[in-house]
Amino acid sequence: MAKETVGYVNLEWTCPFCGTKNPGPNKKCSNCGSPQPEDVKFEQAAQETLIADEQLIERAKSGPDVHCPFCGTRNPAGTKTCANCMGDLTDATAREKGKVVGKHRKEAAPDIACPYCATMNPANAHTCSNCNGNLHEPTQPKPAAQPAPQKRKLGVIGIIGTVAVIAACIFIFSLFFRTDDVSGRVSSVEWTRSVAIEGLVPVERGAFLDEIPSDIAVYGCREELHHVQDDPAPNAEKICGTPYTVDTGTGIGEVVQDCQYRVYAEYCSFTVDEWQQVDMATERGTNLTPIWPQPQLTADQRLGGEQEQFEVVFESDGRRYVYTTNSPSQFAQFEMGSEWILQVNQLGGVVAVEPAR
Ligand SMILES: [Zn+2]
Ligand SMILES: [Zn+2]
Ligand SMILES: [Zn+2]
Known part of the structure; x- marks a missing residue:
């Protein structure tokens, strides 16, 4: 499978201190000013729009951000000193990169109602346009339902049936x-x-045109799937899977799709004489x-x-x-x-x- 980049989208992260959702590229919480901690993961936005900003795209390609070992602030890859505390970033740890965060959310997501004043806001809004309230109150994860214990039942009828089948097999075996x-x-x-x-009988065979010797007359040629490959080719049909978003470690997600190329070729019929019993x-x-x-x-x-x-x-x-x-x-x-x-x-x-x- 050849990976193909569809584009880049903003991811989000949720501030663990005040519950505010922040755009991925933002290093600090827009509400309380706390820097994004290393263990707070990037998530998908409700609706993902491909970004056109070349600078952001370059950042996404430049490698995952690093966290300052002294104050924890996120800094772009390749930075020598921390933008917040001027600390040395030589031993800074890079964010995780390459994880699939989910299926690309291309479709428009429904508007969301503000929990405080009920004003409708776009799906990607983080604060209410009317009262500035947080639209994404942290929700308590529900406890996972206990799986019901599996009951193993082997009925008496089943045992009798098995014994009967074995007895029948032994009986038939003994007969022979x-x-x-x-x-x-x-x-x-x-x-x-x-x-x-045996006589020489004309027999109809089929093969791809490039496998048939050139001195043999062919007929009934049609396009058939010859093989599937990762690289593009002329006369190939491109088949791509569902696009999905990958965390680049920069707050920007790379939308990718896995593609293959179905290569078609002429498949023809021809007649050859073959020895057959007559x-x-x-x-x-x-x-x-x-x-x-x-x-x-x-x-x-x-x-x-x-x-x-x-x-x-x-x-x-x-x-x-x-x-x-x-x-x-x-x-x-x-x-x-x-x-x-x-x-x-x-x-x-x-x-x-x-x-x-
Ligand atoms: Zn915050
Ligand atoms: Zn720092
Ligand atoms: Zn509101």
């Missing part, structure tokens, strides 16, 4: 993994072998000597992936058990009529086989 040994005799075998036939050749047999299909290929075809599957049917006391494998070497052992021990799960599926001794 608990096996019984059954002796069986090979009654039939079948093998299937297939080979994919057909499948399959051989089947009911003996123990499987072969691979040998399809006739045209000039623009080639062979793709191969698949093989072998199925053996066993008979045991009048029941049929089907066993499948992908291993041709295992398949070769299933002589017709040979005896095998089958591991059969609770659903009747054959999980493994081994020759009977």
Whole structure:
């Protein structure tokens, strides 16, 4: 995110001795004359208007004010001696800077009524235009409401439900993994072998124009978001977040916004020939000597992936058990009529086989 300065606004500070609100650049309270103490923070005005005064803007940019170690008076950054007591400012502490004081208050704030004579005054006024009364009587902060203690309830129904789900899982697990040994005799075998036939097929693809080789014809181009960056660029859309005010430590706030640039580029469609499966050749047999299909290929075809599957049917006391494998070497052992021990799960599926001794 690139930070952008929108402008500068006056902040305020509240005198801890008499409660008067003072413009940020003022070092002393306009009512009682007390200097702003180091621990009194700058706040936002009810309504923030960008200032045009170049001198104030320069001050905001020059760095945070420092507090005199002897009398506490605020002095601009870079000052050698205190304007109030002439004390040496070498060891003076600088005010905090860079803290966000809030969302920029650009909108007009409602007028405020004087608590003494009810005269309406502009939102940013500090004293009443009629009676000179303080428009911002310090208010007592309300005690924070006690958060209600969180009740943890795990109902009996919940516990029973959980137990039931676990029991069901164990039951299903046992169906698949608990096996019984059954002796069986090979009654039939079948093998299937297939080979994919691939051809060059025109396929529509899309890419940004700068990524497509120049000898490929493109069509259907349109502007699409290519990437987002912090720096400006031609053909970029600027997107900024809500402006907010930052304390510069000088009584003047810097209004900033975080911006990014959405860069657009031409995204086009094009057609390329790609190898894709167009057909499948399959051989089947009911003996123990499987072969691979040998399809006739045209000039623009080639062979793709191969698949093989072998199925053996066993008979045991009048029941049929089907066993499948992908291993041709295992398949070769299933002589017709040979005896095998089958591991059969609770659903009747054959999980493994081994020759009977
Ligand atoms: Zn005061
Ligand atoms: Zn001083
Ligand atoms: Zn008044």
